[in-house]
Amino acid sequence: MLVLTRKVGERIRIGDEVTLQVLEVRGGQVRLGLAAPSAIRIFREEIFLAIEGQNQDAQLPDQSRLADAAAVWEAYADGKRS
């Protein structure tokens, strides 16, 4: 891992298009400003990992999994209506 030391207000350039700026350091927290093209997605890591994990879990193993869920949903929705 590349390790750089920066003061508040200083920046780091990542490639030609991404700029990371240290805005504030207070206690154990650092506030960062990021400027990047909209095609680059920026997330807090825990959010990224949560969605990535959810997407992986959601991959269908086969056709019948979806058909089973649709049947369960139909029965459930009918139960709620009656």
Place this chain on the structure above:
Amino acid sequence: MASAAEERMAPVRRRDEDVVHIRSRRFGDFEVPADRVLHFAQGLIGFPKARQFVILDHRPGSPFKWMLCLEQPEVAFAVVEPARMVPDYVAPLELAARTLGTDPADVGLFVIVTIPTDPFAMTVNLMAPVVVDVRTRRSIQMVLEDGRCDPSYRVCAPRPAAAVES
């Protein structure tokens, strides 16, 4: 019932050659009009190479749909329009439109369903909906970070709400 946005996704006219063939060991073979293909420039989150998908109905009248990947035909998801399954759901259409650079009326919004071996425990990912510009079919898996959108919202409540109230 198909939403207005979804109906506009349907092709108006096409030539025979404008058809995409999907051959999947797991999900079978499909022929889909090329103008139904959704383009995710950034892929799905955690699937950066899965950039082209089609969304197909499971059965007429069912809220469930297939979202099949063209580049990786063994990758597929179940998706639904959340308004049909989640009570009081408010679709973030304005934000989706801004993210896609389009008009809210042209936004199609789906959520990915996670179906465990016990389908009754299925959940929908309200935090990261799939949003589609139905005119250009440019699509993004958007992330809502406001903390109120559950990434694993359970659609079949263990007990019906009516039983809890009584």
